[in-house]
Amino acid sequence: MSQLPAEIFKAYDIRGIVDQSLTADVVRQIGHALGSLAAEQGQRAIAVGRDGRLSGPELAGALMDGICAAGIDAIDVGCVPTPVTYFAAYELDCHSCVSVTGSHNPPDYNGLKMVINGTTLALQAIQDLKTRIETGHLKHGKGERRSANVATAYVEKIIGDVKLARPMKIVMDCGNGVAGAIAPELFKRLGCDIVPLFCEVDGNFPNHHPDPSKPENLADLIKALKETDAELGIAFDGDGDRLGVVTKDGEIIFPDRQLMLFAADVLSRVPGGTVIYDVKCTRLLAPWIRQHGGVPLMWNTGHALVKAKLKETGAPLAGEMSGHTFFKERWYGFDDGLYTGARLLEILSRAVDGNLLLKNLPNSPSTPELNIKMAEGEPFTLIDKLKAEGKFNGAEEIITIDGVRVEYQDGFGLARPSNTTPVVVLRFEADNNAALERIQADFRQALNTVWPGIKLPF
Secondary structure, three states: OOOOOHHHEOOOOEEEEEOOOEOHHHHHHHHHHHHHHHHHOOOOEEEEEEOOOOOHHHHHHHHHHHHHHEOOEEEEEEEOOHHHHHHHHHHOOOOOEEEEOOOOOOOOEEEEEEEEOOEEOOOHHHHHHHHHHHOOOOOOEOOOEEEOOOHHHHHHHHHHHOOOOOOEEEEEEOOOOHHHHOHHHHHHHOOEEEEEEOOOOOOOOOOOOOOOOOHHHHHHHHHHHHHOOOOEEEEEOOOOOOEEEEEOOOOEOOHHHHHHHHHHHHHOOOOOOEEEEEOOOOOOHHHHHHHOOOEEEEEOOOHHHHHHHHHHHOOOEEEOOOOOEEEOOOOOOOEOHHHHHHHHHHHHOOOOOHHHHHHOOOOOOEOOOEEEEOOOOHHHHHHHHHHHHOOOOOOOEEEOOOOEEEEEOOEEEEEEEOOOOOEEEEEEEEOOHHHHHHHHHHHHHHHHHHOOOOOOOO
16 A cells, blocks of 8 residues: 655646645655556546656656556657647547646646546545555556657648638747747747747746746736737747737736637637636626627636536636636637637738727736635635625625635625635725725635634735
C-alpha cells in the first residue's frame, strides 16, 4: 500500500511542487492508475504532451512508463500547448490524453490535466486515482511507447476553419510559455503581421509570469501596443489554454466580455443555442445572450466542470472569467487559447475598426478577482457559514451553485472557495461606483459576522 501526498490531487487536475510533493515516482504511479482506468474503459492508448517547464521531460517520461505498465500504449506528442494534447486524443483516435503542465503556477510546480475515454477527470474521479494506487487496484501489462507529431495537423485544421477578412497586425505575448512553439506560426499563416513578445519557450519564465488574468502580466503587451502600429494585443497563459486580450489604447477586455463577442457570432449560426458561463462572469452577459437569441446558463467555475456541462447540454459555446473559452461550434469543445484567439481575429477582421467593436461591448464598474488567504479547508467552512447565516440587505436572488453569488437590482457580489488553492475568491460588479461600494459593505458586514476578525482585501 503506497501513501501519496493528498494535497496534489486537486479538483480539476493534479498539481504539486516538483521533487517535493510531485516526484517522478508519484507521477509514474499516477500513470499506472490512468492506464488501468483506460484499460477498464476499453481504451488502448493515451496521448501525452507537456508544456515548456524544465521538469516536463522527466515527468512525462515517468508518466508514460506508468501507462505502459498497465498494458496501455503511450503516444508521446512532445512539447506542445495543452489544447494540442487535447486535439491529439481526436486526431490519433485514442480518446484519452494527459497534458503534463503546471499551467500558470510558478516554475517549480508541475501537474497533470487528464482526459480518459473523452471525459476530463475532475473531483471524485481524481480522488479515485489516489485510492486506486493506494489499494493496488491496478492492471499489469506491457504497453508500447511511440511518438506522433500532431502540431502540424492542428495548425492546418485551424487554418482550414478560420478565415480573416483582412490582414491584421497584432502584438503577441506568450510569456515564455509553450504557446510560443506554435502560436507565432499559426497566426502568421492566418494572415497576421506579428510583433512577438517572449515567444521563446523557457520554463524559468524570465520576463513575467504567464498568467494573462492578472493585469500586471499584461504591462509589456500594453507598452508594445503604444510603441508600435499594431492594432490589438493577445496573450497566452503558460500552457496555452487561456487567452488575454488588450485593445490598442491599453484596455483589457476581460474574458466575460470576450464571451459576449463570441456569443453574438456563434448564435448567428446556432439560433436558440445555450451559452454556458461561470459564476464569476458579469451579470451583463445573460441579457446579452438572450438579446442575441440564445439561452444563458450560469455554472460552476472550473475547466473540467464547464466541459462536462457543455457535453451534457450540447451547448455550442462556454466560457470562464479565468480565460478558458470552449467552442463546440466548428471545434471540439475543449478550452483552447490559440483557437479562441483565431476566432477573435476572424470576428474583428470583418470590422474596419476592431477596437471599436471590443470597446462597445457592454461594461460596468467591477473589481478584479480578489482573494482572502486562509488555512487549508477554511474557505469551504467559511462559505458554508455564509450560506447558512449570511444576511444580505436588498438582495434580489442568492445563487449557491458555487459559493454565494448575491444578485442586487444594481449589481452583484460573489464569494466562493477556490478549488485549487486555500483562498476565498471575491468579485463585485455594479451599475456605478456608489452601488459597488454599497455591495462591498454588505459583504464586508456578512463576512465579519460569520468569521470575526477576517482580513479582507477590500
